Amino acid sequence: MVEQAVRPVAEVIAAKAPDGWTDAVLHCQGGRDGASLSGGYRCGDGSWRSGLPRLWSELRSLTEALSQDHGWEAMSLELRTRPSGEYRLVASDDAVHRVTGTGRGFRAVLDPGHRLTRPGMRQEPGTAGPAGDPELAVARFRAYLERRSAVLGHPEELPPPATEDAIAGTEARLGRRLPADLRALYKIADGDHTDLGPRYLFQGNTWLSLEYLVKASTGYGAAEQPWSGWGLEWDAVILDADPAETVRRCGGHPGWLRFASGEDGNYLAVDTAPARHGRPGQVIRTGRDHNRGPGYVADSVTTLLGHYLELLDQGAYATEDDYIELLEPGRARGRRPDSGSLPDDIPPGLQSIHVIDATGPVDLAPLGAARSLRRVHLNRAATADLTPVRELPVESLRVTLDGGDLTPLAGHPHLASLELATTAPADLTPLRTAPRLHGLDLAEAEVAELAVLSELGGLRYLSLTRRQWDALLNEDRTPPALAAACLTDTDSTLDEALAWAARLGLDTGRAFRLTGTLENGAG
Template sequence: MVEQTVRAIAEAIAAGAPGGWTQAELHATAGRGGSSTTGGYLPRPSGFHRGVAAPHQQLMQLAEALGQDRGWEPVSMEFRCLPSGEYRFTAFHDAVTRVSGGMNGFEAVLDADVRLPQPGLDQPASTAAPAGDPELAAARFRAYLERRAAILGHPEELPPPATAADIAEAESRLGCRLPADLRALYEIADGDGVGYDHRYLFEGCAWLPLKSLVAEHEDEQETRPWYGWDLEWDAVVFDATPRDTVRRCGDHPGWLRFATPEDGNYLAVDTAPARAGRPGQVIWTGRDHNDGPGYVADSVTSLLGHYLDLLDQGAYDKRGDYIALREPAREHAPQEYIGGGVPEEVAPSLQAVHINDVPGPVDLTPLSAARGLRRLHLNRATTADLAPVRGLPVESLRAGLTGGDLTPLAGHPHLASLDLATIAPADLTPLRTVPRLRGLDLSAADIADVSVLTGLTGLRYLALDRRQWSALLDGAGAPPALAAARLTDTDATLDEALAWAARLGLDTAGPFRTGGSWRP
């Protein structure tokens, strides 16, 4: 069945080829309910990623068959076809996969259990007392319900209170106590849903019953999202506003999700705030907050006071039997800049700067005013001097360097990832003193001595081209703690990638290969 399906896909690739084609390739990863593809025809008349159809159903059939036979889930595949009719198919499990999007080549995962640490885990903890007041919270909540009832013309049906035993069991499973003001609300009602009908009391969010709060917490600890090394190696988690109130994490065990707009986002109470935060503060987390949580209020008590103020101001809409509060527009200090040069006025609140398509070297000196800058990316742009980066808390740096001097980065206390391009040989020695450096892409750099990389004992991710990898592996060898790597050459084949990954220590024995001719 596998050979027949492979041939059918090869025939379809050839049938869809443009005139004058010399080669076609299709790379796919399939399994776990989905497939992704990239590839195209040579020569590239209208872009390499256009023209090859993505046969989802057939790819899933291949993945299922190979999964049953080899135990692979998902499966990495490569088709190569020629106008002569010859085709070649190679498959392996997803430890070696083709990368696409803004990246090229193949990625090898050497240790599937490694995850990069979140910066918020090292932030100093708050020593402040909670801002919430359980008695005041309960009084405000009852007043909130009374005013809503007056607007609607009837009281809203809510479930009965959680019992003391319910709360004790929930806290035992959570491993911590609920903030006292949130606990006081559960002593009034166990959420705001009766059956599947919620009242959406918290900012358009369904207030979860205790059982669901606990289940969300346990599920999140078990299925914390990881988006793959191609996305995570240079990821940055930004500060909330105000700064240092919430830990810089995509998620944290101390965040208890108690309400949701049912779109993958959540209001949570924070039981492990950062230095300037308060225990029990309310934050946003979830699907749209992987790059950093959002601060809402110092407590549930304060949030309820805010809701009462909105009702007093008439800042709400009555929609049938529901009330939607109208949050006032807030002026937020700019946190990200994207442009064709350094901004004329550098806001101190900037945490990310993307400088794009600048023909000459960019002077980074004005960015010294961005005291909280975490990400600095020069895309198709260069600089002659990295010295201004020395005094900034930049964690992710992408830069084209007209020279090769990395001395300004020596000992940088925050730098975690570096994507470097150079036109002159770069001495990597200063990187040995960067304590948090975890990821490097040097595929566009001229490296004076690749053996320096072997001494980067904390490096987890490394991207090089085949020439650089050969020099490194033929000499001193790969960095000892490497968990993922990328072979960046666009024309690399899966077979070449498997041989490269084997040199890195990955067991690449037993790939599936077949081939033939689609011509009768």
């Protein structure tokens, strides 16, 4: 029962409280995979001490009791405790939850099934034919094995070849045909893993058997990019590969067939659904470290094997414990490190830039040289003129506007998210004609007329202060298609957040509330 489970939590909080405390607050999000914990103690001098004692076992019992009583698979709860021994629990499903980490306030998920469309799903498909050559791939692979054997002083053991039936069965399970050159390699060996372990033939990646190719290509996060929640997704940008427009800008795609693994969540894949400048069968990098942009490797497995032969010929390898490591410098992604000003040289391929703590207004004009720029974030930095952004494919813009206006963003064909702070009231009217704008954070902005937001039919995410939300809701001018919203005031309680979410149309009637008093007080 919840009543019995909440008391031990309050007891531990009270027992571990610092001298002079006046109240304590615990925020928790719990579910099958565990619980997150934040909160702390407020003291009589007005100071705040973050951090609470370890409560994992007590919280597990409490969340299990709430789940059993209310049927919640995931939940959000707030427990407030006072030195008198009084405590109050508020709990609900996790449609409304406290924002943790670098965020603030509360977030409400109004449409839990909605997902933002990945840019790659809208890209024009490639029309070129494959670059791979199965006969040449086989010849290069055999030559590659021979040269590796010469380096190691012995041939490397590989699994038996895959049968035609096994390959056809794999393709049936995938719903896609393997590129002809990779298909031909499987008729030499079914991957590179034997009872002795993998040989890591693909530059530190183990070549997967057909069985594991299917598992890796159809498992979680492979065919579709995992959803990381609105806090990360509302202004996320997926960068383009290099060369541009070769690989779809997705974190995962059903046309990416993972054939080699770095055993760290990253993979080499053959791409059977390239973007307009790509070729079917091209080799790309995807997986854990590529959710924000795939990497281009080669136009085919055939070409990749030729590159491996060149590295061996150049002596660009090292050996250790009977393994060969091919060596080459990594490619630089189109991103500049954080800085307090724009760099003197803006490379044409730059896709993302962060400017932090600029000493004066930032002139964005030099960014005009970066014709592929997707993300511009000015953190604790301001600009007076957004005109340079007008002609750039910027999708995510974070900026403090120092007296300027939003007119340059009118009709912007790419802008998807805007986090705006202002030094003077801003007119949101130009945003009405930005066709792809789906996310907006105005918590640090003074806005001349919030009612304009009701005309943003494509807006899916909105972050405002309590004052701003009240003004919008009192006029019944909420954007019509919101899927998630944020209440940014850090002093808001879960009760207040539930009331706010109810005004947005979320059913919060199943929220649970419980008050009690520790038998001997908090002392």
